[in-house]
Amino acid sequence: MKKSVFFGALAFAGLAAGASSAATLDEIKERGKINCGVTEGTLGFSSRDAEGKHQGFDVEFCRALGAAIFDDPDAVEYVELSSKNRFTALSAGQADLLYRTTTWTFSRDVDLKTSFVGINYYDGQGFMVPKSLGVSSAKELEGATVCIETGTTTELNLSDFFRVNGMSYEPLPVGGTTEAKALFEEGACDVYTTDASALAGVRASLKDPSAFVILPEIVSKEPLGPTVRHGDNEWEDIVRWTQNALVAAEELGVTQANVAEMAKGGDNPEINRLLGAEGSLGEMLGLSPDWAVKAIAATGNYGEIFERNIGESTPIGLARGLNALWTEGGLQYSPPFR
């Protein structure tokens, strides 16, 4: 008897969870807002300005979705999620999707019942050293003292990298970014290592950033991308293709400034299909024909978003690197719009 009650409760919970994952787009349209899960604050990716408004690289993708669905980039409710509660919040329906610097891994995709629908930032572990060390490649770091945050995957990647290259190093374990930064700036360690995007942020906050360099080697794969619940393919398609539209726009030379002009139709059929002048791609998604025009007009193309939030003109100063278009030696690539 007790057992059957228990299983009954489980089944009910399963039903409830199942019900919450279907027809996300209808729910969003009824609500009038997208609940977009972002970080509580990650330099360059999501933070609040002095007015309390969200801004950042990840936030712009949420805004593009708001524009594509409602023609209003502000039709987004930002749900700030910690790294601990992000997946439970997603599957419980608190957020419709995550743009939350979430690494796409096998177990998260398969075991956690979430779907990763793209990669908006290829991150990876990097190294930062003082210029005075006179090192230009991570392979010259033989015998260096390395500040490393304990209990992270970066610690394991580090030992792998040094072992593979037959070098030795002296680890200096630290508790967190703030402590690591202080020790590194004092010169207690020669090398600081963590994800490249965070490394750039730490470098930007140092007293004299120009005295430090980030080495070109990236020693791990951290593909960050949008995440949705398993089992709602229509919603998944919208998120995937909105992001693809921004990448394709960069590839085709469509920018925030010229999108209205180009939407009138031109000689390039691919641009015409993307911007809705030809074909009916928007209707297939259940959106208006000019959904991509609205998204690009709101945020600009992928390259513009990158430059504005984390690019080389900002204090964070990240190079495009792996995130350049495939035509320019990077990995950003959109499947064709047809």
Added chain:
Amino acid sequence: MSDIGYVRTEMLGQLPPPGNTVGIVGWMRSNLFSSVSNTILTLIAAAFVVNLLFSMIPWIFLGVWNADSLSHCREIFDAKYGDGREYACWAVVRDRWDQIIFGYSFGNLNEGLYWRPILGVLLIFVSITPILFPNTSRWLYVATFATLFLYPWLIWGGALAGPVTAALIFIAGYFAFRALAKAMLPSFALGATIVLLAVAFLYLQAPISSVIAAILPIELQPVASREISGFVLSITIGVVAIVVSLPIAILLALGRQSDLLIVNKLSTGFIEIIRGVPLITLIFVATVLLKYFLPSSFDLDPVLAVMILVTLFTAAYIAEVIRGGLAALSKGQKEAADSLGLNYWQAQRLIILPQALKISIPGIVSNFISVFKDTTLVSIVALNDPLGISDSIRSNSDWNGIVWELYGFIALVFWIFCFGMSRYSLYLERKLRTDHR
């Protein structure tokens, strides 16, 4: 015969004590340099303190208040002092203090809404005056009652009709109870009133509030729970937990002492379960895991869930403090009350609880202080308590890298509140002291 050389005929005037035993010198001799080992310890400690002050005081007082970003601060330091040292960049506090205190909800996101939390906190102060200081007018309890309904309205916004309707229903319920109590046993009357209230909330609330909305068309801009943050969030959770937990704690403590088996076991079980689980786990379960089991249309407000849990958590701890107070009373007090013919509730209310609570004051207040500080744990479920806001400020590229200035400011505000509570508890202890010394 008369060669007595000298006889003093009057007393000498009192001399002051030797200079090295009084005043600051005397105090230092007896307290700081009374032995070799004490002298050594004093010198080491003094060197440490002086060293600390030498680095802290310039850092604090030579800091910059007018700047746009951390790098701007550093440019100013270089131009002004040029010694390559770090000074405090207080400009971040100047730029973002409103977010830390009022949160995103009433800070600059909704320009000009400061008055709502300020009025709310003033109302709280007025409403607890009659409870804190027994000499003030009883009429202030009206303010206490009004605050129960006005404070949530000020924070969450919406139509005034909602809280007014709720207040009216409760007032009606009170008079219904008075009338019923004359006709039947008080405990039955209480049960009947609760049923009546539930019925009234289910069926009468909507029509009454639409009538009131027509008469009083006052509406405040609604604020989403998720946007309530900063010290407004801490104070809201803290005050609710403090005010609501005390009566629950008294009932739990009495329940645990009770001879009624079920009441006793339920109270004990509740206290031990809640005390056996970390608060952070409870908060996480309530706001995240419960969503799995509830239908998706049932939207449990995260702030409300946290409030309920923090209240229950505090109640369990305070119940044990009060049980200590009850245990410290001699059995004779209870027997004396029995011999006067007082029933259980009269004995508790008039004889036992006043004495037990008086003994428990320091323990209760220290629990209150710790629960107020524990409100910072809500950052685990991504509510923005003041510390969460400081993280969020740091993630903005203007202020990336600022640590101590923000923590210092937040610590100062917390300290002011906690010190106030601690002083009040000392005042209360002195006031209620009845022993002779």
